Amino acid sequence: MAATVEVALPPAVDDDRRAPHTRRRRSPLLAFGLVVLGVVVLMAVFAPLLTQYDPRDPAAGAALEQPSARHWLGTDQPGRDIFAQLVYGARASLVVALVAGTLAMAGALLLGVLPALLGGATDRASNRLVVFLLALPGAPLLVLIGSLGLNGRLPILLVIALLGAPPNARILRTQALSLRQRGFIAAAQGFGGGPLYVLRHHYVPGLAPLIAVGFVNWASVAVGLEAGLTFLGLGDPSGISWGLMLNRALAQQSIYFSPMWIWWVLPVGLTLTITLLALTVVGVALEPAFNPRSHTSS
């Protein structure tokens, strides 16, 4: 009697999974996000070429000028060029995104990955600290710090980064613990692979996608938080940022009695919204491509 042997074939390999870079190119969301972010980066880098005005200079024009060839988006109450503020405001948002995102992920590595690899009491203590930090209410904490007068750029950046570290630390810790238990790590160590070798060839490739996604996601949150704080008047009052522009515009008495909101509030609001949307969609688009779960489960 012939025995029937059923052979479980490996699942069909998804092209997207096999070549994430190929899928990234095809994702319209990712393309949209990257194009928008590219424009924002160009605005920030080439700001002095895009406008002749210093965004802080009240002598740029008269008060509350309407859009013209000289001032494309008019001027604010002190007479500063609104377009110049919009262009230079991109710098503030990018700095916040880069610095807060980087610091948050550095903190996440320090609080999540390192203790997970060390294990024992260090891991337990770190885990408790993460739980404590997660319990801190983010937005009220920032408002408190801003209202205490610690509203310089650095304190705000540090607090935003501090808030971003714990949630990302949890994700990275879980992945680090998972990697540590994998057979290939033990095999590599058994074949004489040193700690640096294992780190470079196994932990870094296993964690990097999560770090990238976490960075983009937290950069998006950071830009929103910074804009929100400055909009509330709790950020750096001497800076140039989109949130502060909205704050100044809406502080203008009865701004909606005149059409000035069209060239003052609308461009800033739209730029901020689209930038946040771009960061979010980039994060969303990267997640399936980089998420280790999508490689292991099927």
Place this chain on the structure above:
Amino acid sequence: MTEPMLLDRRQFLLASLGGMGALVLGSCTQTVDQGTGLTVRLPQGATGFPSPWASNADIGYAQMSLLYDTLLWRDGSGELLPWLAQRYQSSADHLTYTFELRENLRWSDGRPLTADDVVFTFDYYAAQGTLPPPVIIQPPQGIANVAARGPSTVEITLTRPHNTFVGQVAAALPIVPKHVWASINDPVGVDDLKKLVGSGAYRLREYNGDGGAMLYTARDDFFLGAPFVKRIEERAIEDPIAALAAGQTDAGRGVGLRADTLAPFANDTFGKITEQGASTLPLYWNLNKEGPLSDVRFRRACAMAIDRRDLVNRLAAGRGLPGNPGFLSPANPFFAPVRQYDFDVPGAGALLDAAGYRMGPGGIRQDRGQPLSFELLISNAEAPLSEILVGSLRRVGVELRPTAVEIGPQLFGNKLIGKYDMAVLFFPGPGPGGPNTDPDVLRVLFSSKVEPSLQAATAYASPAFDDLAEKQRLAFDDGERKALVAQMQQILADDLPMLPLFYPETVVLFRTQVLDEWYFTPGQFPTLQDNKQLFITGRRTGTTIRS
């Protein structure tokens, strides 16, 4: 199994239409309530607790004054009216004032208001010491004795004659009931509505904490008769002008309003009154600090580097007056021409050069190796002004670092204790109508003999000024006083302990259907906010005070 339907489609439609109709009818604001009388809605929330010791700033004083009365009060023309006192007389040496109270005055709890309450009020204020800012009414100074000379006669003796006693003490100090406050040691901390027993025309029916909505209702047993306005509703509104246009309030106040903001109100539905010099934004230098801040040449250079007329154009839409180094607004009857420090950037630079402040790295001048870089303490609400000041002084090599804070302890506290380099603080006055019209304000703000206060110049001391300030307070002849006050302004303009930057035009817009006459009260102290007499006597046709 299906649930039984409570309403069929037709019933549901009818019920929905009925509900919507009720909502629409309910949302139609009926400001004139035929049944219970007139309601006025004002666009401000509680500013502190409306007791004499916890009501904050000018709005808080106006709210408190609806509950409490003073011996005298000013009407819309600025004339002093008999109020709790039906008459008063002063001695020939202006040292003794005798007030005769009205008969049958009663507190809102029904107990009689007597001379003992007036004596108690003065004694109680004297026992409090300086009240925390921004409470406006402070314990009156220079009172030698207050005594009852009968159940309705009070005699107040001053240590020295003071020409503002009647206007700024008798017509401003709220009289409180002895039977309520005598047992209270900490009046500032009181927040119990039951303690708000007053003689005023209104009762406070609703209070929802500092910043919250308030409801006042008229007292028909008020000693001048039932008030014309029966209900006063107050609630915080961020943009009163927009709220007025939207029908959510009956009056709105603003400063330096743009033409496009005023345009919707140019019709018969709304009335408008304006006032020049009702407020200013003075620039303070902390003279307690050594170095440039206490160097008059530096302060003069700052004055020359700031285009004060341009501030009016940019920040007040051209509606206002540039700041006067002599402090009084050009619209004030005691104004005297003084040196003006016209806008002159090269001249300011030359003055700083001559004073030894040489240009250093980054275009910032230096004083003995230290950059001329100063913190500017300013309210968040004045952010555009701070940006212009930063730019203006940067042009002459002076760096300002704005510390923009919320109006409150951070601003008032730091200014009061002198924890600042330069500061900008709102000042109510000194125009012809409204608070601080009287030139004695110069003594209060600039004399080194007066206790330091929130609005006063920091550490300014000029013996010549102090001497003139004392003389003018003793002068009861207007001509003599004007000459003295003119000299005081000259000294201030020379020394520049403080520079008013500009006086924006103050505008009150109101709904004429509700009340057809609003006014700024000339000489009213301490606030030009809505004079309660307006609500008590009502429309233009009924403005005769019932004495």
